[in-house]
Amino acid sequence: MTLLECRNIHKTYGHGVATVPAVRGVDMQLERGETLGLVGESGCGKTTLGRVIVGLNAPTSGKVVFDGEDVSGRLHEPEFRRRVQMVFQHPQSSLNPRFRVSTTLREPAILLTSMRNEELGQQIEQTLRLVGLGIEYQTKKPKQLSGGQLQRVAIARALMSSPDLIVLDEPTSSLDQSIRSRIIALLKDIQERRQVSYLFISHDLSTVRKIAHRVAVMYLGRIVEVSETEALFNDPQHPYTQALLSAVPSIDPGDRSERIILRGETPSPTALPVGCSFQDRCELVHARCGVEAPLLQETGPARHVECFAVQ
Amino acid sequence: MRLFEVEALTVGITGSPFPILREVSFYVEPGEVLALVGESGSGKTMTALAAMGLLPFGIEMTGGDVRLEGDSLVRTGGTVERSAAQMSMIFQHPTSALNPTMRVGHQVGRVIQINQRLGRTQSLEAAVELLKHVGIPGAKRVARNFPHQLSGGMCQRVMIAMAVACQPRLLIADEPTTALDVTVQAQIFDLIKSLVSEIGCGVLFITHDLGAVAEMADRVAVMYGGQVMEESPVRDLLAKPRHPYTRYLLESVVREVDHRVEDIGVDFALTGCRFGHRCPYVHEKCNGFPPLVEISPSRRVSCFLRTEELR
Numbered sequence: 001m002t003l004l005e006c007r008n009i010h011k012t013y014g015h016g017v018a019t020v021p022a023v024r025g026v027d028m029q030l031e032r033g034e035t036l037g038l039v040g041e042s043g044c045g046k047t048t049l050g051r052v053i054v055g056l057n058a059p060t061s062g063k064v065v066f067d068g069e070d071v072s073g074r075l076h077e078p079e080f081r082r083r084v085q086m087v088f089q090h091p092q093s094s095l096n097p098r099f100r101v102s103t104t105l106r107e108p109a110i111l112l113t114s115m116r117n118e119e120l121g122q123q124i125e126q127t128l129r130l131v132g133l134g135i136e137y138q139t140k141k142p143k144q145l146s147g148g149q150l151q152r153v154a155i156a157r158a159l160m161s162s163p164d165l166i167v168l169d170e171p172t173s174s175l176d177q178s179i180r181s182r183i184i185a186l187l188k189d190i191q192e193r194r195q196v197s198y199l200f201i202s203h204d205l206s207t208v209r210k211i212a213h214r215v216a217v218m219y220l221g222r223i224v225e226v227s228e229t230e231a232l233f234n235d236p237q238h239p240y241t242q243a244l245l246s247a248v249p250s251i252d253p254g255d256r257s258e259r260i261i262l263r264g265e266t267p268s269p270t271a272l273p274v275g276c277s278f279q280d281r282c283e284l285v286h287a288r289c290g291v292e293a294p295l296l297q298e299t300g301p302a303r304h305v306e307c308f309a310v311q
Numbered sequence: 312m313r314l315f316e317v318e319a320l321t322v323g324i325t326g327s328p329f330p331i332l333r334e335v336s337f338y339v340e341p342g343e344v345l346a347l348v349g350e351s352g353s354g355k356t357m358t359a360l361a362a363m364g365l366l367p368f369g370i371e372m373t374g375g376d377v378r379l380e381g382d383s384l385v386r387t388g389g390t391v392e393r394s395a396a397q398m399s400m401i402f403q404h405p406t407s408a409l410n411p412t413m414r415v416g417h418q419v420g421r422v423i424q425i426n427q428r429l430g431r432t433q434s435l436e437a438a439v440e441l442l443k444h445v446g447i448p449g450a451k452r453v454a455r456n457f458p459h460q461l462s463g464g465m466c467q468r469v470m471i472a473m474a475v476a477c478q479p480r481l482l483i484a485d486e487p488t489t490a491l492d493v494t495v496q497a498q499i500f501d502l503i504k505s506l507v508s509e510i511g512c513g514v515l516f517i518t519h520d521l522g523a524v525a526e527m528a529d530r531v532a533v534m535y536g537g538q539v540m541e542e543s544p545v546r547d548l549l550a551k552p553r554h555p556y557t558r559y560l561l562e563s564v565v566r567e568v569d570h571r572v573e574d575i576g577v578d579f580a581l582t583g584c585r586f587g588h589r590c591p592y593v594h595e596k597c598n599g600f601p602p603l604v605e606i607s608p609s610r611r612v613s614c615f616l617r618t619e620e621l622r
Contacts, residue, residue: 181563
C-alpha cells in the first residue's frame with residue numbers, strides 16, 4: 001500500500017533573477033515498510049526534497065499525499081508530524097548539547113503524543129534498547145557520546161512518536177566505515193520490528209545498496225531513474241546513473257571495468273539548458289535532447305527512466 | 312634505492328608519556344603509490360604532517376627518521392626540512408587550504424616565483440599554463456578568480472597545480488577527494504594518475520576509503536591508533552588480510568555486521584597493542600608493543616600471533 005506520494009513537486013529558492021530551482025517536478029511513491037534510497041551528488045536537490053516531505057520547507061507547487069490524504073497545506077499539524085520524522089546528517093549539531101538523552105527523547109513524545117509520566121519513561125527505555133543503547137545512557141549529554149552513539153540517539157528521538165515514515169538525510173556519512181555498517185544493520189532491524197518506511201537520502205552508493213529496496217537517482221532537481229536496487233546496480237540505464245555507478249571505486253579486484261569519466265561539471269541550476277539537463281555531459285546526446293526535456297517513463301518492471309535514448 | 316622512507320617515526324604531545332604515533336615505518340619506491348589507510352583518529356594525517364615538517368605547535372617528533380632518496384630530512388631538535396622540489400602536499404579541504412583573499416592564478420604563481428626564482432609576470436604565465444594542464448577550462452579567466460568563485464573540484468585542481476608546480480619527488484595527497492562527489496572524484500583520480508606518470512614521482516596517498524585504495528595504490532599501509540598494523544601490496548591485502556584489525560576493517564565493508572555490538576569509536580589501548588582490547592585473538596603477550604615483522608617478502612604485520620597463525 002502506498003504510504004507517501006509526491007506529485008509534481010517543485011521547490012524554488014530566491015526571488016526574481018536569483019531564483020534557484022532546487023527541485024523541478026518530482027513524482028515518486030513510497031510503500032509502507034519500504035526503504036527508498038535517494039541518491040545524487042551535492043546540489044542535486046535530494047535534501048530539499050526530503051525537507052519538503054517532512055514539512056520543513058513548503059513546496060513551491062505540487063502535492064504531498066500521505067496515507068491517501070493530501071497533506072500539502074497541513075504539514076505543521078501535530079498528527080502529520082508524529083507520523084513523519086527525520087534524522088539529520090550531523091548528530092553533533094542536531095542534538096541539543098545541553099539536553100540529557102532522556103530530555104531529548106522526551107521532547108517529541110510530549111509535543112506529539114499523549115504519553116505522560118510512567119508510560120513515557122517506559123517508552124524511553126524501550127526505544128533506547130531498540131537502538132542498542134543501555135538505559136544508563138539516559139543521563140548522558142551529547143558531548144559524552146561518540147559519533148555512532150549520537151546517531152543512535154538521533155534515531156531513537158525519531159522513533160519516540162512511533163512514526164510511519166522516517167526521512168534519513170545522510171545518516172551515516174559522518175561516521176567511520178565500521179560504525180556505518182552497524183547503523184545500517186540497526187536501521188534494518190528496526191524496520192523489521194516496527195514496519196516503518198524509510199526515505200534514505202545519501203550520496204554513498206554502497207551504503208544505499210545495503211539498505212534500500214528501491215533507488216531513485218536525482219540529477220539537477222529531477223529524478224532521472226528509479227528502479228529496484230539490484231536491477232539498478234546490475235544494469236543502470238540512464239547515462240548519468242551509469243557514470244555515477246562506474247565512478248564508485250570498488251575493492252573487488254574482479255570489478256575493474258572501464259570507468260566512465262564525465263566531462264566537466266554539473267551545470268549551475270540558475271542557468272539550465274533548454275531540453276535535457278544532462279545533455280552537455282552525455283555520451284548518447286542527439287538533436288532531440290536540446291529541444292525538449294525527456295520525462296520519466298516506464299522502461300521495464302518497476303523501472304522508470306528519464307532519457308530519450310533508453311525509452 | 313628507496314625514494315622515501317619513514318623509519319620508527321614517533322610523535323607525541325610535548326611532556327606527555329603517551330605517543331600519538333608509535334614507531335611508524337613504511338617506504339615508497341620510485342614511481343609507486345603507497346596508500347595510508349585507517350579510520351578517523353588513526354594518525355594518517357599526523358604522519359603526513361610529521362613527514363612534511365608541518366606538525367602543529369605543542370606536538371613534536373621524539374624519534375625516528377624521515378629519508379628522501381637516502382638523505383635524512385630530520386635536523387637537530389626533531390624538525391624536518393624539505394623543499395617544494397622534494398615533497399609537496401595536497402590537502403583534504405581544497406576550499407580551506409587555499410588563501411581566500413588571493414586570486415588562484417596568483418597563488419599558484421607564488422609557488423613558482425619563490426621556488427624557481429622567476430619574475431612575477433613570468434610566474435603568472437607559468438601558473439596559467441599549469442592550470443590549463445590540470446584540466447581547468449578557460450584557465451586564463453579562472454586564474455583571475457578567487458577560491459570562493461570556484462567549485463570544490465576546481466579548487467582541488469588548483470591545489471594539485473600548486474603541489475606539482477615544482478615537480479616534486481614525492482607527492483603527499485591527504486584525502487584529496489573526501490570533500491568531493493564521486494564523479495568528480497573519478498576525474499581527480501584520473502588527473503593524479505596521469506600527472507604522477509608524467510613527473511615520475513612517488514605518492515603517499517592518504518584515505519579512509521578502501522575502494523580508493525584498490526583504485527589508486529600499488530601498496531598499502533594500514534594504520535590504527537598511531538601504529539602501522541600491516542603493510543602489503545594492495546592485491547594481497549584485499550585478497551587475504553593478515554592482521555586481525557585489517558580483517559575487521561575489510562569485513563565491515565563487505566559483510567553484514569551485528570549492530571548490537573557496542574560502538575567503541577576512537578578508543579585505543581595506551582599500553583601494549585593499540586588494537587588489544589578489541590582483538591578477538593588477544594593474549595597476555597599483547598601487553599607489550601608488537602614490532603612490524605616481515606611475514607613474507609614485501610609484507611609486514613605488527614602482531615604477536617605467530618606467522619603461521621596469521622596465514
